[in-house]
Amino acid sequence: MTETKNTNKKAIKIAVSNQKGGVGKTTTVLNIGAALALQNRKVLLVDCDPQHHLSNWLDFSPDGKPTTSDIIFSTVTNQTIDFDNCIRHNEEENIDFIPSINVLAGMLGIIAADNNSSNVISRIFDNEYFNKNYDYIIFDCQTALDLLVTNVLKACDKLLIPVQADILSYEGVEQMTDTFMRVKNDTDIRKYLIGMLVTMYQTNTKHSATIFNELKESYGDLVFNTYISYRTEAKNSVGFRRSSVSDHKSVVGAQYIEVSHKIMEVCENV
Ligand SMILES: Nc1ncnc2c1ncn2[C@@H]1O[C@H](COP(=O)(O)OP(=O)(O)OP(=O)(O)O)[C@@H](O)[C@H]1O
Numbered sequence: 001m002t003e004t005k006n007t008n009k010k011a012i013k014i015a016v017s018n019q020k021g022g023v024g025k026t027t028t029v030l031n032i033g034a035a036l037a038l039q040n041r042k043v044l045l046v047d048c049d050p051q052h053h054l055s056n057w058l059d060f061s062p063d064g065k066p067t068t069s070d071i072i073f074s075t076v077t078n079q080t081i082d083f084d085n086c087i088r089h090n091e092e093e094n095i096d097f098i099p100s101i102n103v104l105a106g107m108l109g110i111i112a113a114d115n116n117s118s119n120v121i122s123r124i125f126d127n128e129y130f131n132k133n134y135d136y137i138i139f140d141c142q143t144a145l146d147l148l149v150t151n152v153l154k155a156c157d158k159l160l161i162p163v164q165a166d167i168l169s170y171e172g173v174e175q176m177t178d179t180f181m182r183v184k185n186d187t188d189i190r191k192y193l194i195g196m197l198v199t200m201y202q203t204n205t206k207h208s209a210t211i212f213n214e215l216k217e218s219y220g221d222l223v224f225n226t227y228i229s230y231r232t233e234a235k236n237s238v239g240f241r242r243s244s245v246s247d248h249k250s251v252v253g254a255q256y257i258e259v260s261h262k263i264m265e266v267c268e269n270v
């Protein structure tokens with residue numbers, strides 16, 4: 001295993017979340033993960049969505065080893081779990097990941113039954129194992145603001161909100177930031193928010209520019225200057241089981257690499 005770059009040995013935990021569906025959360029998790037790995041960061045992606053699109057994308061097929069739901073179950077029932085056995089590796093992207101399966105949908109009741117139910121995910125990822133082995137842990141959240149998602153938000157140091165360049169998407173952003181601050185019991189979003197990332201930007205319509213400018217007017221430098229273009233190559237990359245970042249000719253890949261530079265600047269002061 002390569003040494004982590006993070007000298008204080010604390011993995012930086014990032015939630016990629018938006019309660020609105022289809023805005024590019026999973027695409028963003030995979031591509032920023034791949035971009036950070038390309039820059040020699042040790043990256044763990046955690047699939048926290050029962051739809052398991054991230055796991056599919058990373059070419060996971062059920063292998064009998066523990067997935068996200070097993071880790072949650074073991075934690076709530078106070079059983080020890082061998083983390084090494086939970087980690088899969090994707091050779092092509094040089095990324096580690098913990099996959100999910102649809103059983104995760106049934107874990108809400110299990111989490112709710114815990115006597116410290118808002119901190120189940122925090123308890124798992126506070127373990128030294130993760131700080132020792134990773135620079136970044138990035139969580140793909142499902143489209144919701146339920147107890148599983150709020151657990152992930154609570155566990156994370158940082159938040160990245162993908163916002164699709166479309167009017168309806170824009171309207172959900174405030175609810176997302178309000179929920180995050182409530183979960184953190186804080187009022188200073190700047191401490192946590194790496195940024196809002198405008199995705200699926202279409203240069204051939206005025207619509208995308210309007211959303212980008214309105215977000216900039218409301219949130220200023222909390223909006224990434226880089227937006228992610230709408231490109232069929234990004235859509236097709238799912239089928240190839242590869243990130244856009246791995247395709248050197250991809251416009252979207254280059255944009256996600258720029259986004260990763262901003263993430264490192266914010267999280268590591270580089
Ligand atoms: N930059 C892009 N250009 C074109 N298509 C894209 C782009 N980014 C994402 N997509 C496509 O948009 C769809 C939704 O993206 P994605 O699955 O990443 O969103 P999501 O927010 O994770 O969705 P869900 O709510 O289902 O979890 C997918 O089909 C994906 O391939």
Ligand SMILES: [Mg+2]
Binds near residue numbers: 025026053140141
């Ligand atoms: Mg998704």
